[in-house]
Every structure is written in C-alpha cells, then in structure tokens.
Amino acid sequence: MYLALARKYRPQRFADLIGQPHVTKTLQNAIEMDKLYPALIFSGMKGVGKTSAARILAKTLNCEKGPSSEPCNECAVCKEITGDKSPDYLEIDGASNNGIEEIRSLKEKVKYKPFKNKFRIVVIDEVHMLSNSAWNALLKTIEEPPEATYFIMATTDFHKIPATIVSRCQHFEFKRIPHEVIVTLLKEISAKEEIKVTDYSLYLIARAGDGSLRDAKKILDQAYAISSGNIKDEDVISILGVIEEEIFIKLTKSILNKGRREIIEIINNLSERGMDLRFFYSEYLKFFRDLLVLKSLQDAEKLHNLNPENVPKIKEMLKNIREVELLRYFNAAKDLEQTMRNTENPRIILEYLFLKLSYFPSLTSIEEFIEKMKPDSLPRTENYRPPYEAAGIEDRGGAAPAPAVEVKERTAPAGSSGNPGAAKESPEETKQDKKTKKKEKLNEPGNDDKIHGLTDVLKGKLVSIDSIKGEQNA
Ligand SMILES: Nc1ncnc2c1ncn2[C@@H]1O[C@H](COP(=O)(O)OP(=O)(O)O)[C@@H](O)[C@H]1O
Ligand SMILES: [Mg+2]
Numbered sequence: 001m002y003l004a005l006a007r008k009y010r011p012q013r014f015a016d017l018i019g020q021p022h023v024t025k026t027l028q029n030a031i032e033m034d035k036l037y038p039a040l041i042f043s044g045m046k047g048v049g050k051t052s053a054a055r056i057l058a059k060t061l062n063c064e065k066g067p068s069s070e071p072c073n074e075c076a077v078c079k080e081i082t083g084d085k086s087p088d089y090l091e092i093d094g095a096s097n098n099g100i101e102e103i104r105s106l107k108e109k110v111k112y113k114p115f116k117n118k119f120r121i122v123v124i125d126e127v128h129m130l131s132n133s134a135w136n137a138l139l140k141t142i143e144e145p146p147e148a149t150y151f152i153m154a155t156t157d158f159h160k161i162p163a164t165i166v167s168r169c170q171h172f173e174f175k176r177i178p179h180e181v182i183v184t185l186l187k188e189i190s191a192k193e194e195i196k197v198t199d200y201s202l203y204l205i206a207r208a209g210d211g212s213l214r215d216a217k218k219i220l221d222q223a224y225a226i227s228s229g230n231i232k233d234e235d236v237i238s239i240l241g242v243i244e245e246e247i248f249i250k251l252t253k254s255i256l257n258k259g260r261r262e263i264i265e266i267i268n269n270l271s272e273r274g275m276d277l278r279f280f281y282s283e284y285l286k287f288f289r290d291l292l293v294l295k296s297l298q299d300a301e302k303l304h305n306l307n308p309e310n311v312p313k314i315k316e317m318l319k320n321i322r323e324v325e326l327l328r329y330f331n332a333a334k335d336l337e338q339t340m341r342n343t344e345n346p347r348i349i350l351e352y353l354f355l356k357l358s359y360f361p362s363l364t365s366i367e368e369f370i371e372k373m374k375p376d377s378l379p380r381t382e383n384y385r386p387p388y389e390a391a392g393i394e395d396r397g398g399a400a401p402a403p404a405v406e407v408k409e410r411t412a413p414a415g416s417s418g419n420p421g422a423a424k425e426s427p428e429e430t431k432q433d434k435k436t437k438k439k440e441k442l443n444e445p446g447n448d449d450k451i452h453g454l455t456d457v458l459k460g461k462l463v464s465i466d467s468i469k470g471e472q473n474a
C-alpha cells in the first residue's frame with residue numbers, strides 16, 4: 001500500500017508550513033496591509049514548500065471568510081483551490097512551457113478579470129528555464145500587471161533569473177529544512193498513521209531527504225510499503241543504500257588504535273557484502289568532514305550530519321586527537337580522490353589508505369617535533385652541549401652554557417687589511433678594490449678560527465654520539 005504522504009500532508013495553512021517562518025510572516029503581513037507585490041519570486045530547493053505556500057496564499061487572498069491571515073479551508077473557494085479545480089489558480093511548468101508562445105498565450109488568459117474569485121494567481125514553476133524571448137515577454141507583463149492578478153515565480157535557481165525581473169519582484173527565500181525538524185514531523189506523521197518506526201530510521205530518512213520534506217516523506221512512504229507498517233532499520237538502510245555510521249566509527253577507531261587486522265577485516269566484509277567501495281570511500285570522506293566539524297566547532301550540533309545518538313561515543317573517540325592531526329588524516333584521505341576514481345582496484349587503494357592512516361598516530365607532527373627540539377627538552381649531560389652551541393650559534397631561547405668555540409669579533413683586527421678600521425666603503429672605491437677586500441677578508445684570522453670551529457662540528461669532533469658516550473663513560 002502506498003500512502004502518498006507528501007500529498008496527504010501538504011500544508012493547508014501558513015501555520016502548517018514548516019521551517020519557513022520568515023516567509024509566512026512577511027506574506028501574512030503584506031496581505032493584511034494590502035501591500036503584496038503583483039510579482040513574487042519563491043526561491044529555494046525542491047520540496048521545501050514553495051508550491052504549497054503559493055496555494056495557501058491563493059486561498060488566503062480569496063477566502064470567502066477573508067481577508068485574514070489564514071484561509072478557512074472550508075468555503076467553496078478554498079476547497080476549489082485545494083482540489084485543484086479553480087479556474088483562477090494556474091500552475092504552469094516553466095520547464096516545458098518555456099517559449100515565447102506559451103508566455104503569449106498566458107498573457108491572453110490573464111487579459112480579462114478573474115472568472116470567479118477576487119484575485120487570479122499564476123504560478124510559474126521552474127521559471128529559470130524560460131527562454132530569453134519568454135523572459136522579455138514576461139517582463140512586459142510584470143511591468144504592467146493585469147488587473148487582480150498575482151504572479152508567483154518559483155525556482156530552485158534564483159541566480160538564473162534576470163536582474164530586470166528580480167528588481168520588479170518581491171523575493172521570498174525558502175530555506176532547507178533542518179534534519180531535526182524533519183525528524184519531528186516524520187515522527188508526528190508516523191504516529192498519526194500508526195507506522196512503527198525507530199528514531200534511527202527516521203534520522204536516516206531525514207538525512208537522505210537532505211533538507212527536502214517532500215523527499216523525506218517519499219522515502220517514508222517507500223519504507224512503509226516494503227515493511228507493511230512495521231519499518232525496520234535494515235529496510236531503510238537497504239532502500240537508501242546507506243552505510244551504517246557504526247562501520248565508519250569502527251573503522252576510525254581501528255585507525256586510531258593501529259588495529260591493522262581490523263582494518264583489513266572491515267574492508268573485506270564490505271567487499272563481501274557487495275558494497276561499492278568507491279561509494280564507501282566518498283561516504284567516509286563525508287563522515288570525516290563531520291568529525292572535523294564536531295572537533296573544531298564549539299556549537300557543531302546543527303552543522304554535522306552525524307547520528308545524534310552516536311555523538312558522545314564519537315567525541316570520546318576523538319578525545320586525544322587534535323584538530324590539526326585530524327586535518328592531516330583528512331588531507332591524506334582526500335588526496336586519493338582522483339586515484340580512487342581511476343583505479344581498477346578500489347579495494348587495494350582503500351586498504352592502502354586506511355593502513356597508511358593507521359601509521360599516523362605513531363608519527364610526530366611538525367609542531368611536536370619543533371617542541372621536542374627546543375633546547376630545554378633536549379637531553380643534557382654535564383659535558384654535552386647541543387650542536388648549535390658548539391658551533392657558536394647563539395641560543396636566544398635562554399641561559400646556555402658558554403660555547404666551546406670562542407666567537408671572535410666580526411670586524412677584522414687592525415692591520416689585517418689595507419684599509420684598517422674602515423667599516424664602510426668610501427664612494428671612491430673601485431670594483432677592483434672590492435675584490436681585493438673580499439680576498440683579504442677570507443684570510444682574516446677571526447674567520448679562520450670560526451671555520452675551524454664549524455668544521456669540527458661538521459666532522460663530528462665535538463658532538464658525535466661516540467664522543468658524548470665516551471665523555472659520559474669517562
Ligand atoms: N515547509 C513545509 N512544511 C510542511 N510540508 C512540506 C513543506 N515543504 C514541503 N512539504 C511537503 O512536500 C510536499 C511538496 O512540497 P511543495 O510545496 O510542492 O515543495 P516545492 O514547491 O518547494 O518543491 C508537500 O505536499 C508537503 O507534503
Ligand atoms: Mg513546487
């Protein structure tokens with residue numbers, strides 16, 4: 001049995017239109033104050049209430065008991081519009097009637113007063129599909145609107161509507177419906193219809209609906225149809241072809257715990273189940289994106305798509321890992337997108353990826369490495385000095401023991417150059433002068449010493465592991 005929940009539960013009053021209070025409020029105010037534009041744009045993704053709102057608006061404007069902020073839904077006029085039988089309510093599909101001829105014939109239709117009602121409502125759905133000439137024709141109509149007629153242009157692609165049209169319309173933006181709102185509504189409907197369904201199934205359905213109430217209701221219909229009223233999680237999972245979040249969690253745990261055997265087993269299981277591993281990979285990326293959101297944002301509740309029931313468990317799993325580290329995992333996984341698409345053998349790539357990630361917990365991050373290399377954290381015995389000190393390089397970090405090599409002053413001692421004490425070059429100096437100066441500088445005793453000091457270090461004389469050991473043993 002097919003319930004067609006979407007049709008059965010189409011909102012009939014503004015109050016029933018879920019998740020669009022900004023739209024309904026503004027519309028109701030405009031109606032009450034008689035300030036509604038003759039041309040309106042309803043934009044937003046599919047299944048969020050654009051057409052429903054247009055019908056409610058048509059009824060509210062024409063209701064025999066009106067004008068008020070809601071239709072009565074009882075009078076003949078309301079019933080006619082609800083039943084799709086009103087000659088003064090037109091719905092045109094802009095995608096299949098997108099030429100100038102269609103707009104011209106529409107103009108013919110709206111030339112005269114409405115047949116019965118106070119107002120005529122013309123809804124052009126998918127209006128962004130109109131051809132250029134059709135737009136021009138429509139623009140003229142909007143500029144000189146026919147009497148008692150409202151145009152509602154509905155679209156999923158607002159940016160495709162010409163600016164000349166937009167500037168003459170009142171724009172209403174319909175929002176994607178949040179998951180938890182969809183879950184609540186589906187729960188109410190299930191209770192009314194006496195459908196048995198778990199919270200988890202509803203959550204999966206809402207997630208698959210991806211903000212569209214129509215889609216969510218359709219999926220609930222399908223699940224109902226194959227389960228005869230008692231919807232099991234497995235049914236929903238198989239309808240949606242989704243991967244249980246538990247698998248992602250288990251896999252991530254294995255990576256963080258370096259459980260390489262488990263990793264191979266999980267992938268093996270998926271493969272045996274006939275799972276499309278490329279699909280698995282792309283879903284895992286989405287899951288990992290959610291982990292990043294959860295880890296890096298304070299109030300992440302509405303911004304991730306994780307099953308709320310799993311969130312505490314996931315937070316616990318990520319307790320000891322920092323955001324930057326998670327980013328490294330994500331990068332490594334994302335890097336394989338192209339490879340994954342092109343490979344003949346996604347299983348090998350997947351195994352490689354997850355095994356590789358399982359080595360990440362043992363690898364030190366650059367930040368940690370730098371931290372470890374700070375002088376204070378280096379091992380220090382009485383005679384051991386870190387190489388930079390031995391080389392005569394100043395440690396700006398703090399108190400270090402005196403360097404082994406005496407650091408000579410940088411200026412050359414008097415007498416070592418033909419121009420003693422002259423720090424700056426005089427403007428008269430020739431190129432030749434500079435060359436000789438360079439040569440002389442190399443022969444300065446100070447530099448010489450320094451070079452010895454460095455070579456000693458480089459040769460390992462001062463700081464070779466052996467010498468440290470020797471000194472320690474002595
Ligand atoms: N905001 C909403 N509140 C309640 N139900 C909705 C809402 N949006 C969509 N629906 C459901 O989805 C169906 C289709 O909605 P519709 O208004 O045609 O969406 P759109 O025109 O935006 O694609 C409705 O019959 C209703 O069951
Ligand atoms: Mg619609």
Ligand SMILES: [Zn+2]
Pocket residue numbers: 062063064065071072073074075076077078079
């Ligand atoms: Zn009415």
